[in-house]
Amino acid sequence: MAEGGQVSGAVFKPAKDEGADLAADPLFQTFRVLTPALRRFIANRVRNDADVDDILQDIAARLAARDPEAPVDNKSAFLFSIASNLMKDRDRRRLVRRQGEHVTLDDLEIADPQALQDQVLEGRQRMQLFLAALNTLPAREREVFVAHRMEGQTLLQAAESTGLTLAQVRKLVEQAMARLARKVWKD
Amino acid sequence: MTGPNVTEDEQDNFAAARWVMAIEEGLSPEHAEAFHVWLAARPERAELIARQAALPGMARHAQRQAQLEGAAQRLAQQDLARRRANEQALRSRRRFLVGGAIAAGAAALAVAAVMAPRDRGEHTAEVVPEELYETTSGEVRVFDLADASRIWLDAHTQVSVRMTRKQRDITLAAGRLFVDVARDPDRPLFVRNGQFEARAVAAAFEATAFADRTGIAVTEGIVRLTGGRGGRAIDLGKGQCAWLSASGEIATSSASAIAAWRQRRMVLSDRRLDAALAELSRYFNRPLTVADAQLAARRITLSFSIADLTEAEAARIIANAVGADLSDQANAGILLSPAAGGADAGVGARVNPR
Numbered sequence: 001m002a003e004g005g006q007v008s009g010a011v012f013k014p015a016k017d018e019g020a021d022l023a024a025d026p027l028f029q030t031f032r033v034l035t036p037a038l039r040r041f042i043a044n045r046v047r048n049d050a051d052v053d054d055i056l057q058d059i060a061a062r063l064a065a066r067d068p069e070a071p072v073d074n075k076s077a078f079l080f081s082i083a084s085n086l087m088k089d090r091d092r093r094r095l096v097r098r099q100g101e102h103v104t105l106d107d108l109e110i111a112d113p114q115a116l117q118d119q120v121l122e123g124r125q126r127m128q129l130f131l132a133a134l135n136t137l138p139a140r141e142r143e144v145f146v147a148h149r150m151e152g153q154t155l156l157q158a159a160e161s162t163g164l165t166l167a168q169v170r171k172l173v174e175q176a177m178a179r180l181a182r183k184v185w186k187d
Numbered sequence: 188m189t190g191p192n193v194t195e196d197e198q199d200n201f202a203a204a205r206w207v208m209a210i211e212e213g214l215s216p217e218h219a220e221a222f223h224v225w226l227a228a229r230p231e232r233a234e235l236i237a238r239q240a241a242l243p244g245m246a247r248h249a250q251r252q253a254q255l256e257g258a259a260q261r262l263a264q265q266d267l268a269r270r271r272a273n274e275q276a277l278r279s280r281r282r283f284l285v286g287g288a289i290a291a292g293a294a295a296l297a298v299a300a301v302m303a304p305r306d307r308g309e310h311t312a313e314v315v316p317e318e319l320y321e322t323t324s325g326e327v328r329v330f331d332l333a334d335a336s337r338i339w340l341d342a343h344t345q346v347s348v349r350m351t352r353k354q355r356d357i358t359l360a361a362g363r364l365f366v367d368v369a370r371d372p373d374r375p376l377f378v379r380n381g382q383f384e385a386r387a388v389a390a391a392f393e394a395t396a397f398a399d400r401t402g403i404a405v406t407e408g409i410v411r412l413t414g415g416r417g418g419r420a421i422d423l424g425k426g427q428c429a430w431l432s433a434s435g436e437i438a439t440s441s442a443s444a445i446a447a448w449r450q451r452r453m454v455l456s457d458r459r460l461d462a463a464l465a466e467l468s469r470y471f472n473r474p475l476t477v478a479d480a481q482l483a484a485r486r487i488t489l490s491f492s493i494a495d496l497t498e499a500e501a502a503r504i505i506a507n508a509v510g511a512d513l514s515d516q517a518n519a520g521i522l523l524s525p526a527a528g529g530a531d532a533g534v535g536a537r538v539n540p541r
Contacts, residue, residue, distance in 0.1 A: 032219075033210055033219045033222060037233040040233030040234075076207050076211060077243050079240070080240040130245045145246075146246075174204045178200050178204040181203070185238055
């Protein structure tokens with residue numbers, strides 16, 4: 001995959017005066033690590049490469065603009081969520097253009113109720129699968145997954161509260177994550 | 188998870204989970220490079236990473252949903268419990284779980300109650316989703332449950348389904364359902380109603396909770412029925428059915444054509460005419476009734492398809508079978524009455540199609 005080589009490409013180079021701060025920001029570091037994955041994720045959902053670059057650029061801009069003091073619990077989730085939202089915004093803007101530029105973004109929320117319904121239904125079905133999958137996890141795996149991924153405990157806190165070692169907790173969480181993903185997206 | 192038989196997809200899935208965990212903790216430049224090499228080797232791997240990133244959001248959404256819907260669900264349950272309290276106190280001394288809160292108008296609405304360990308003082312978190320299913324007049328629907336069991340709901344039926352780690356609970360609030368139970372010896376499936384409890388591990392059976400007819404009929408496997416006076420338990424096998432009388436007696440018999448309603452066939456076997464009409468009326472908007480006590484007590488055995496019938500046509504079939512007259516009622520219903528000119532007069536009965 002060619003994208004692998006573009007991780008630290010010029011597209012995401014931060015402004016000079018903010019460079020040092022941004023490079024030290026854990027969220028921006030995570031963004032750099034995840035860029036090839038984000039690129040493929042976006043490319044699977046938008047039509048042309050220029051859009052992919054634009055969206056990645058937008059993500060970088062948002063990261064630069066955010067308050068660096070505000071902690072982000074789950075960096076990968078945060079980055080993929082920004083990517084999803086930017087793609088949605090893009091679709092909305094495109095729809096506005098098609099309808100003659102006279103529609104505000106607020107109006108657009110109800111412009112395509114069927115699409116919205118499909119999206120909600122899809123969400124509901126996935127949610128049902130997720131809950132069913134969570135229920136069938138082995139007790140220990142569920143416990144540490146809930147503590148670490150849902151309640152925001154650190155691995156160390158989860159280890160302390162369960163009496164397990166850090167390595168054991170990490171392995172259990174990883175197993176739970178893999179099992180959940182397999183069951184939620186079994187199609 | 189990494190044994191010799193594990194597929195490449197499963198290995199990738201597990202690797203994606205490990206990479207996301209590692210990325211969250213911070214990767215060294217060498218590890219970041221290794222991640223990019225891994226990612227580039229298969230295009231699908233980026234999606235696996237995205238799914239892992241989406242899981243915590245789903246978890247949080249489930250919690251929010253539970254908080255929002257918890258209040259509404261509690262109100263609905265309290266309302267249902269109030270309405271059933273008198274009926275249950277009279278009919279049974281045995282306590283059954285009343286879990287069904289049926290939201291009007293929603294065919295299938297899933298709600299979730301996510302309880303963190305500290306909320307209940309238990310060691311592990313238990314997530315208990317409840318799914319509510321409902322059918323209206325003339326509707327027969329089939330649903331696949333999360334455990335791979337399948338349920339058919341007859342017309343005017345309300346059920347709620349709750350899957351936990353130890354058991355699968357279906358509460359039949361009203362109507363009739365057929366369950367094809369997915370085999371799971373560690374997690375028995377219960378169908379409960381105010382009057383009975385049916386337990387199965389791998390079976391197929393019908394459960395009925397009509398006003399005048401309550402019980403189960405088994406087509407596959409073994410079902411343990413508990414209920415009636417004294418909470419008696421009996422095991423029923425293929426082709427057996429059990430009905431609870433108003434006094435709490437359980438009468439068992441053999442049965443054929445169980446749950447023919449799934450194929451939209453009305454199979455009446457030695458049924459009282461008034462009960463048969465009540466059952467038939469479930470499929471139509473116009474009620475079919477009988478006022479004459481003697482005619483109401485007539486017993487009827489009949490089998491016919493209701494797939495494309497109007498109320499009037501269905502009423503005609505029954506009227507012909509018992510030799511009754513038909514007439515339209517002010518409430519849009521259709522009344523069966525003793526034939527004016529003797530047993531054969533019903534053949535010439537008149538009724539408006541709609």
